[in-house]
Amino acid sequence: MMESLVNAVVQVVIFLAIPFVWWFFSARKEHSFLAWVGLKKPIIENKRNYYGIFLVTIVLLVVPINTIIYYFVDSSLLASNRFTDLGISAMIPALIYGILQTGLSEELFFRGFLTKRLINKFGFYQGNIIQSLVFGIIHGFMFFSSTHVIGVLLIVIATSVAGYLMGWINEKKSNGSIISSWMIHSIANITAAFMAMFNIFY
Template identity: 50%
Template structure:
């Protein structure tokens, strides 16, 4: 619980300072980040894109772990073999610590700020590149460079898809990417908790 709250606070510092100096008088902080109900024009289309997004996030990353990485390097490995005891910690990890904090920083702050001067496509590519590079950097000392590159590409793709879902399908709401991100991280944590797949 403490780790999750601290991470959200740390990941919110830069966005909050930026908002304080540039947009405080224009709109509330959470709205500025994209915390509002998704604007869904076509529910069927939204549901299809939502499911496809989860597949796009899960398949490349699972393949990467299955073929090239030791599963003990994953953050979700902390729940290995815990069973039902790990459910609450896994929910906090998936929804708050990683899902919320990363969506605030990357899709709520970085994408929205980059899209203003550069347009959506460039802004989304840039935020997804940063997202991928940070995930690759966390494994820099334990994996060879070609595998790091695959990590950057797979997590970068995930970042791009989540940014696209928010801005092109959800009316700028980060609630969509937050739920997708949380769900995929929770799936990974559950596989580890119940040892359904041994990576």
Template identity: 45%
Template sequence: MSVMLVNKIISSIMQIILFSLIPLIWWLITARKKESFFKWIGLKKIEKENKKSSAVNMLVIAIGYLIVSFITIYLIKDIETATSEFDGMGISALLPALIYAIFNTSLPEEILFRGFLLKRIANQFGYMPANIIQSMIFGLLHGLMFFNVLGAVKTIIIIFFTGMIAFAMGYINEKKANGSILPSWFIHALSNIFASIVAMFSLI
């Protein structure tokens, strides 16, 4: 087992724990006696009657996210990012890249943004304000980190498109998958796999 793979596994475990800590504490205080933690954050199966509708929506949003990923990767192609460690490594980086894409970034972020923030805010203010808020925060966090090197215009483009995808993922989870975060996890992971492959084979 390569050092990179081991590091990605350890890093993924730490990320999942870190991003789940506040939701777990909140659940322990407010909902422990009502439902399990996994159901509370949306780590649950998609109900049978919703599977076909969810699959169609997942495909459409996944294609949109891949387009956004391509635009983002192009805008930041000369900047070091999380996938830069896979640059030019080819197929040898496949397993570490998959661990990174599925468990190191997409799962922790889905737990925090769509599993925790969206659901908890929706309980207080309703679905639409909650989805707007979580998507704005998601977009800002993914764009502002590049402000110093990209400038205002490119940063705003990244924030806008990333936020729109976050809104779409919140929509499919809550309106098409009965609150499950599995659709957004799949879409998010697919986008990160795409970004990793671009780096692995130096496609841009």
């Protein structure tokens, strides 16, 4: 558990390094760092619409991606593979992995830093499309040397669409808060960890 916590903290710090330096030299006089990256309470006006998009994004992250992984990717290459067959004993490390190590670190960088800077530069739609493609391509690149090109392409498409929806739900439905995408991302990663823990499709 301590190893998982240390790894999570280190990864969060690494993912925060570039955003923090950028904020320090460009925006520290106007905004606090946490507000600048969107780590604030979301303000949700249309809750019904919000929860619909929230659930759709989770389903998109969990179902297609895990199906693609099952047919195209060697599960031993996945980060969640460390939990394979460990059952309930891996519960706390899996939560640390899903919520902090991957969920928080990636959302701080991709939706908190990259999305907001790109939207400021190019406008919402172009900026959100660019960040979603970067998000998808990076996830596909991780499997490029070990996975069939069709599998890589499907991973890029699925994670790009999910990345776009997470950017959209943050900026259009949560008043710029990344809490929404952090919850979505965490749920998806915890699900993957639990599937490994109980050997579902692994």
